[in-house]
Amino acid sequence: xxxxxxxxxxxxxxxxxxxxxxxxxxxxxxxxxxxxxxxxxxxxxxxxxxxxxxxxxxxxxxxxxxxxxxxxxxxxxxxxxxxx
Amino acid sequence: xxxxxxxxxxxxxxxxxxxxxxxxxxxxxxxxxxxxxxxxxxxxxxxxxxxxxxxxxxxxxxxxxxxxxxxxxxxxxxxxxxxxxxxxxxxxxxxxxxxxxxxxxxxxxxxxxxxxxxxxxxxxxxxxxxxxxxxxxxxxxxxxxxxxxxxxxxxxxxxxxxxxxxxxxxxxxxxxxxxxxxxxxxxxxxxxxxxxxxxxxxxxxxxxxxxxxxxxxxxxxxxxxxxxxxxxxxxxxxxxxxxxxxxxxxxxxxxxxxxxxxxxxxxxxxxxx
Numbered sequence: 001x002x003x004x005x006x007x008x009x010x011x012x013x014x015x016x017x018x019x020x021x022x023x024x025x026x027x028x029x030x031x032x033x034x035x036x037x038x039x040x041x042x043x044x045x046x047x048x049x050x051x052x053x054x055x056x057x058x059x060x061x062x063x064x065x066x067x068x069x070x071x072x073x074x075x076x077x078x079x080x081x082x083x084x
Numbered sequence: 085x086x087x088x089x090x091x092x093x094x095x096x097x098x099x100x101x102x103x104x105x106x107x108x109x110x111x112x113x114x115x116x117x118x119x120x121x122x123x124x125x126x127x128x129x130x131x132x133x134x135x136x137x138x139x140x141x142x143x144x145x146x147x148x149x150x151x152x153x154x155x156x157x158x159x160x161x162x163x164x165x166x167x168x169x170x171x172x173x174x175x176x177x178x179x180x181x182x183x184x185x186x187x188x189x190x191x192x193x194x195x196x197x198x199x200x201x202x203x204x205x206x207x208x209x210x211x212x213x214x215x216x217x218x219x220x221x222x223x224x225x226x227x228x229x230x231x232x233x234x235x236x237x238x239x240x241x242x243x244x245x246x247x248x249x250x251x252x253x254x255x256x257x258x259x260x261x262x263x264x265x266x267x268x269x270x271x272x273x274x275x276x277x278x279x280x281x282x283x284x285x286x287x288x289x290x291x292x293x294x295x296x297x298x299x300x301x302x303x304x305x306x307x308x309x310x311x312x313x314x315x316x317x318x319x320x321x322x323x324x325x326x327x328x329x330x331x332x333x334x335x336x337x338x339x340x341x342x343x344x345x346x347x348x349x350x351x352x353x354x355x356x357x
Contacts, residue, residue, distance in 0.1 A: 013275040018231050019282045026238050026286060033242045 039063050046076065054080055086194035088201045090220035094236030096207030098228045099265040102301055103323075104204035105133045106312040107224065110327030112167035113312075116199040119158065122172035123216040124206035125180055131171045134161070135308020145173035148185030154192055163313065168198075181215050190219055209243065218249050222259040224292060224330075228266045229278040234286055237262075241287065261292035263326060268297045269342045280340065293326025295319050296339045 043063045050056055060079040065072055091104040101124075108120035121144065122130035131137040136159045142152035161167035173180060193201055205216035217223070223244055227237045244258050245251055251258070264283055271277035280294055300317030304310065312327070314320040318339045325335045 015272070015275050015278050015282065018278055019286070022231055022234055022286050026235065029235075029238070030242070033246075 034067065035065055039065070046078075050078060056081065086190070086198050086201050088190060088203060088219050088221045089224060090203045090205055090216045090222075091224045091226060092205040092213065092217060092220075092240055093207065093226040093233065094209065094213075094240045095228075095233045098226050098233050099295070099301075100207070100226050101129055101133050101204050102305065102311060103224065103226050103263055103265065103295075104130065104202050105310040106320075106323040107327055107330070108200070108202040109161075109164055109167060109310040110312050110323060111200045111202070111330075112161070112164045114327065114331065115166065117166045117197055118200040118202060119168040119170055119193055119198050120202040120204060121170040122204050123181070123212050124204065125172050125178060125212050126174060126176050127206065128172045128174050130169065130204050131159075132308060133305055134169050134310060136161070136169050136171075137308070140171045143171050143173040144189070145175055145177075145180040147189055148180065148182060154189070154196065178211050181212060183215065183218070186215055186219065209239070214243070214247065217244055218247065220244065220248055220258045221250070222261065224261045224263050225287070225289065226263050226265055227283060227287070229264060229272070229280075229283055231278075234278070234283060237287055241289065260289040261330065262287055262289045263292050263295065265295040266297045267294050267340075269340055273342045280337075291337075292329050293322055294337055294340060295322045295326070 043061060046063070047056070047058060047061055050061070056078070060081075062075075062077040064075050066075055067073075089107070091100050091107065093100050101122075104120055108118050112118040120130060120134070122128060123144075124130075125145065128140075128143075131140050139159050142157040144157070146152040147154055147157050157170060159169045159171065161169060190201060203216040203219070206212040217240070223240075225237045225240060227233050241260065244260065248258050250256060262284065264280060267280070268277055272279045280291070284291055296318050298311075298317055298319035300314050300319045301311050304314055304317075304320075311317060311319050312323040315324075322339055325338060328335050
């Protein structure tokens with residue numbers, strides 16, 4: 001141990017990692033907080049209906065609400081499987 | 085007009101009951117008629133922390149059910165004037181707290197001249213916690229500088245903003261206060277623990293106080309004395325500061341620095357390494 005180490009602070013900085021992770025996840029969770037409660041159920045029902053006609057994977061259907069000012073738009077994205 | 089202060093956190097074990105006991109006691113010491121209510125139905129503990137567990141006869145649920153009146157259930161503190169404890173029930177019926185029942189109790193307490201009603205919320209976001217949040221005029225968000233506690237506090241802030249009575253009725257929002265507990269300056273210095281500014285950056289609500297991790301807290305709960313009465317302890321003094329800030333006073337934050345090591349200790353450390 002050198003003499004200078006007496007004045008140097010050791011930082012492992014896992015706290016910085018904690019802060020970064022929290023900021024990311026909370027930004028995501030705060031955005032979702034505004035969504036109406038029914039979105040997950042709507043997504044499940046839509047999946048059920050669509051898969052009666054086309055085979056589709058669960059993660060290929062995305063339901064979200066976009067807000068701007070007083071207007072809200074329900075956005076539904078469905079990605080169909082490649083034709084083959 | 086009584087002010088309902090809900091002490092909440094989402095996460096368990098962060099110091100809600102310790103803080104409720106300290107804040108309620110502190111407000112009464114400042115001359116305000118105060119009652120601390122235990123909202124944790126089924127897991128009664130405020131009585132132990134306040135040291136009045138052997139004086140509990142009737143409880144919150146008895147009063148709501150009309151089996152006892154308020155004056156029979158309220159326990160007057162033997163140390164501090166103006167301070168009362170309202171113990172909860174140990175029933176396992178979690179829905180025993182009806183919204184109408186709680187509302188009536190709060191109204192009756194206000195008409196008995198209580199200035200502050202401190203609600204010690206249970207952990208989680210179940211019925212008891214939501215009920216305690218619903219009636220809040222002000223909320224003390226107890227947070228440890230640790231990821232899960234900060235995340236849960238953020239969740240609670242979201243619920244306050246949407247589900248509290250003030251939010252539902254479109255009144256002025258619940259006034260929020262951040263209380264950081266179990267803070268360790270040494271670990272922050274080493275980069276192992278989120279600092280005050282980190283937590284504040286993330287939660288973005290006014291800071292009411294920082295309570296250092298302290299041996300005095302366990303000692304206080306062992307003996308059933310709210311830690312704010314331990315005037316020698318850093319935790320006790322930090323809670324006193326927090327109560328002062330809550331009442332609108334400007335007080336500098338204390339106990340945020342690492343204890344200074346003397347030159348002798350430094351030399352000793354080098355010699356040992």
